[in-house]
Amino acid sequence: MFEWNLYLMIIAVFGGIFFATAVAALWWSAKHGQLRNFEQGSRVIFDDEEPEGVHTDYFPGESAKASDKLREIR
Amino acid sequence: MSPFLSFFNKIDPQVETKPKVALSEVDHEMRLPVLLFTISGILWLLIGTFFAIVASFKMHSPELLANFEPLTFGRVRSAHLNAMTYGWANNAVFAVGLWIMARLCKAHIRYASMLIIAGVFWNIGVTIGIIGILTGGLTSVEWLEMPPQVGPLLAFSYVLIGMWGILMFRFRERGHVYVSQWYILGALFWFPWLYVVAITMIFLEPARGTIQALTNWWFGHNVLGLWYTPMGLAAIYYLLPKVLGRPIYSYYLSLLGFWSLALFYNWAGVHHLIGGPIPVWLISAGIVASVMMVIPVVVTAINHHMSAVGNARAVWQSPTLRFIVFGAMSYTLASFFGSWMALRSVNVVTHFTQFTIGHAHHGVYAFFTMTMFGGIYFMMPRILEREWPSAMLIKVHFWCAAIGIGMMLVALHVGGWIQGMDLNNPDIPFFSPDSSARTILGALKPWLFSRSISGILLTIAHIAFFVNFALMLIGPRAVRYKEGPTLLAAERKGA
Numbered sequence: 001m002f003e004w005n006l007y008l009m010i011i012a013v014f015g016g017i018f019f020a021t022a023v024a025a026l027w028w029s030a031k032h033g034q035l036r037n038f039e040q041g042s043r044v045i046f047d048d049e050e051p052e053g054v055h056t057d058y059f060p061g062e063s064a065k066a067s068d069k070l071r072e073i074r
Numbered sequence: 075m076s077p078f079l080s081f082f083n084k085i086d087p088q089v090e091t092k093p094k095v096a097l098s099e100v101d102h103e104m105r106l107p108v109l110l111f112t113i114s115g116i117l118w119l120l121i122g123t124f125f126a127i128v129a130s131f132k133m134h135s136p137e138l139l140a141n142f143e144p145l146t147f148g149r150v151r152s153a154h155l156n157a158m159t160y161g162w163a164n165n166a167v168f169a170v171g172l173w174i175m176a177r178l179c180k181a182h183i184r185y186a187s188m189l190i191i192a193g194v195f196w197n198i199g200v201t202i203g204i205i206g207i208l209t210g211g212l213t214s215v216e217w218l219e220m221p222p223q224v225g226p227l228l229a230f231s232y233v234l235i236g237m238w239g240i241l242m243f244r245f246r247e248r249g250h251v252y253v254s255q256w257y258i259l260g261a262l263f264w265f266p267w268l269y270v271v272a273i274t275m276i277f278l279e280p281a282r283g284t285i286q287a288l289t290n291w292w293f294g295h296n297v298l299g300l301w302y303t304p305m306g307l308a309a310i311y312y313l314l315p316k317v318l319g320r321p322i323y324s325y326y327l328s329l330l331g332f333w334s335l336a337l338f339y340n341w342a343g344v345h346h347l348i349g350g351p352i353p354v355w356l357i358s359a360g361i362v363a364s365v366m367m368v369i370p371v372v373v374t375a376i377n378h379h380m381s382a383v384g385n386a387r388a389v390w391q392s393p394t395l396r397f398i399v400f401g402a403m404s405y406t407l408a409s410f411f412g413s414w415m416a417l418r419s420v421n422v423v424t425h426f427t428q429f430t431i432g433h434a435h436h437g438v439y440a441f442f443t444m445t446m447f448g449g450i451y452f453m454m455p456r457i458l459e460r461e462w463p464s465a466m467l468i469k470v471h472f473w474c475a476a477i478g479i480g481m482m483l484v485a486l487h488v489g490g491w492i493q494g495m496d497l498n499n500p501d502i503p504f505f506s507p508d509s510s511a512r513t514i515l516g517a518l519k520p521w522l523f524s525r526s527i528s529g530i531l532l533t534i535a536h537i538a539f540f541v542n543f544a545l546m547l548i549g550p551r552a553v554r555y556k557e558g559p560t561l562l563a564a565e566r567k568g569a
Contacts, residue, residue, distance in 0.1 A: 007281040011289065014271055017341065021263070022336040027099040034251050035329065041250045042136045042325035044178070045316050057392040057452055059465040 096249060100176050100183065101456045107189035108457050111169035112450060113547075114197045116540055118161025121204075123529075123536050125154035130529045134522040144208040153207045153404040159217065159297070160200045163442065164315035164331070167261075167305045168193065168235060170449035173457075174312045175239060175258045179246035185238060192234035199227035215276055215286075217294040222277040229269065233472045234260045248498060253328040260336055264300040268293050284352050288344065294345030303405075304335065306371055307374065307447040310402050313452055314381055317392050323380035331373040338366045345416035348425065364416035375406040397448030400476060404440035411436065428521065432486025439532075440479045447475070447539065454546060463549055465551035467542040471535045478531030481524060489521025 029035055046052040129151045131138050139145045159165035168189075176183055180413040205219030206212065211221040243255065251259075275281045281289060309366055315322045322328055344352075344360025382389055389395040411433055415424050424430060451468065455461055462468060496502045496514040504514045 003282050004285060007275070007285040010281075011271075011275070011285070011292070018264075018267065018340055019337065022260075022333075025260075025336070026333055029251065029256075038325040041252065042315070042321035044248055044250050044252050045312060045321075046319075047180075048314065049098060052319055052321070054319045055317060055388055055392070056171075056319065059391065059393055059395045059468060060461045060463070061465055062391070 095180050095182055097177055097180075098456070101173075103186065104173050104176050105457050107193060108169050108173050108453065110190060110193040111165045111172075112454070112543075114167030114193065115162050116543055118157050118200070119167060119536055120540060122154055122157035122162055123159055123533050125150050127526070127533060128493035129154050129530050130522070130526045134519050134526065138255075143210070146516070149208055149210065149212065152212050153204050155217070156220055158202070158209060158438070159198075160203065160220070161227075163302060163438065163446075164196070164200075166443075166446040166450070167302070168196075170309055170446055170453060171238065171258050171261070171305045172235070173244075174254055175242055177249065178252050178255050178312070180241050181242070181245050181247045183242075184245060185241060188234045188238045192231040192238070195227055196231035196235075197317050199224045199231060202227070213277070217297060218272060218276065218290070222273065222531065225273045225277070229273070230501060231267070232266055232269065236266055252312075253322075253325070253332055254308035254312040256332050257304035257311070260332070261301050261304040261308075264296070264304075268296050268300065272470055284347075284350065287347060287350065288352055288356070291343045291346040292340075293343070295346060296340060299335075299339045299342060302438065302442045303339075304332075304443045306401060306405065307331075309445050309449045310378065310398055310405075313394055313398050313449060314378065314402070317395050317398075317452065318381070318385055318388055320381075322448075323377050327373045327377045330564060331370040331377065334370040334373070335367075338363050338370070339503065342367060342412075342416070345421070347416055348416070348421045361416050361418070365413050368413050371406060371409040371413075375402075378402040378406075393462070393465075393472070394448045394452040396472050397444045397451065400472075401441050401443075401448060404436060404444065408433065408436035408441055425494070427490040427494040427497065428486045428518070428525075429490025429494060430488060431537055432483055432490055435479065435486065436483055440483065444475065444479075447471070450543075454543070458546065460546055462542055463545040464542050467538045470538040471542070474531045474535035474538065478528045478535060480528075481531065482528035485521045485524040485528060489518055489525075492521070493518050502525030504552055 034041075050056050055068060076505075128139065128145055129147060132140075132147045132150070134569040144150075172189065200220075206221035206224065207219055212219040213222065239258065243259060272289055275289045276286055280286060281527055311322060311328055341363030343358055345364050348357055348361070350357075378399075382395075382402075389399050414420055415429070415433060424433075451462070493514060496517060502512055502514055506513050506516075509516075
């Protein structure tokens, strides 16, 4: 039983460090402005090559037809 | 601030400078490692599918290949799990996850050779592991059946990949860390942690008794929750807004989803041992954590739904989004099922039945694998600067995969529930020589048979995917669409 508890303590410590790293990362992100200005943050995936407002994926050979249909809907 | 944390804080996220590196340059520089991982992943997918079909047929026709030792059920089932997990899923994660990471960092790719070396060693390790399983050298630890000797090889490859991810992040040209980067960074950090602790406490310095089982399920469940789930969600959060051309519905909710996953998920795996000989408080803590997972799931579901709603046609016209949205919906459903199954009153029925197998496929296939298919459909034209050769094969892939996995989930969930109810009823025998008697096996057999039919559909889907991919790599037809839709040239001309 003692050994069982010892191992339980070891995994509790591992688990604790695991949790602590998540808290540290959250603290880092809050401290360094990662949790501010979400509007700007959500747009970092777009750029000149793949700009906002443009669909970037169609079935091969069907783009012209498909984008016409999408324009009609809009 | 500690020097360790300042290591990652190169650029002020509030001052958004224009990165000097174009996405197409990142794609070009990632070509070799991404190709290595994708080709290996797809080959493993086919091998894993073969093992799956054999294992599935053996469940209702046990005489099939019964005298061929390497393909006896115990081995072929484990070979299927490991080929799919460490072969297909991990290679797909390395390809799609690292590519998304590179694109979001918007910096020149450094040390790509690290990824090549890691990829080669990883696949050698998995090959040795699968051969080890088929020749009878497997362990009895679920999710870690490969002979423990391959552990160091896999760990070494993984360390290289993890280090590459951290270095890529360190040298990023963008200050803001997008939610997908958080998920990928988290996963890159969590997986080695899980793997090393599990290998150490189960094989190298084995803990005694039920602690081994506890470590096993802490690892097994977290591989899904802290490795595949964050990588799948990272892909969805990147590709859904990217393809639709509009930002995610609520960026705030996406971050809330990430942080609640990071803080709560780690405990949930204990629910696999409900009813087992471990302290009740540990199981209760696992159940609480499992139910707490409803928070990130609801948050993510609202976000995905609100981002895609009103864009049904756009979703339908994009091969990527067909798969991604299917994956996102499956994530929501599978997660709710998971929380529900962790309740003691439900678990008493579903434990040790096909219901659990169905749930595992719900998560790993309907959510994760479908999402990775979507990611590969978006990624490959950009990596190869070629178009997919056949729209028809993509549709065959989608429909066979969607119907196949749908059928499998119904079969295993319904069949598993009936099996669980029967197992709890002492009046129903497992088997009876009287063929008209009501038995557990008799009631389960039609459901197992329909699972095999669904497996055939999935096989057709995977072959269609493989053929399309192979033609894209080597076929001249793929170049015909060089100015094609997914490369945006046609869209720009039309606009």
